[in-house]
Amino acid sequence: MGGRTIEEAKQSLSYQEFLQWVAYxxxxxxxxxxxxxxxxxxxxxxxxxxxxxxxGAESSKIFDFMEHEDEPPVSLDQAMESWQ
Structure with missing residues (x-):
């Protein structure tokens, strides 16, 4: 990240900057x-x-076409919503 090793980035990255990267x-x-x-x-x-x-055919999802990424698990709220 930024020309640094992962270890160097971990040492110099503040928690606030980490949260900004997560949001991004x-x-x-x-x-x-x-x-x-x-x-x-x-x-x-x-x-x-x-x-x-x-x-009548089921719609495809984007994850059907993404070989290198797994579909995220369904959250409890999503599961409960689909059961109604």
Whole structure:
């Protein structure tokens, strides 16, 4: 990160700066350029497949097209919402 080793970055990174990076990653996604490209192409593939799916067929999710990223687990609130 910034031309430093992970150990050096851990030693010089303040907790406040860490929280800022967490907020950035939540909003913008991975810092890894390959993963960003994969997400963009997965989004296009998902949009194409969902636009051309047959009636009654289940919609695809972006994670169906992202080989290197796992779908995040469902939260308790999401699970309870889907049960109603």
């Amino acid at each position: 990653r939540r909003k913008r996604g991975s810092l890894h350029s390959g993963m960003r490209v994969e997400r963009g192409t997965a989004m296009l593939a998902m949009l194409y497949v969902n636009a051309h799916k047959k009636k």
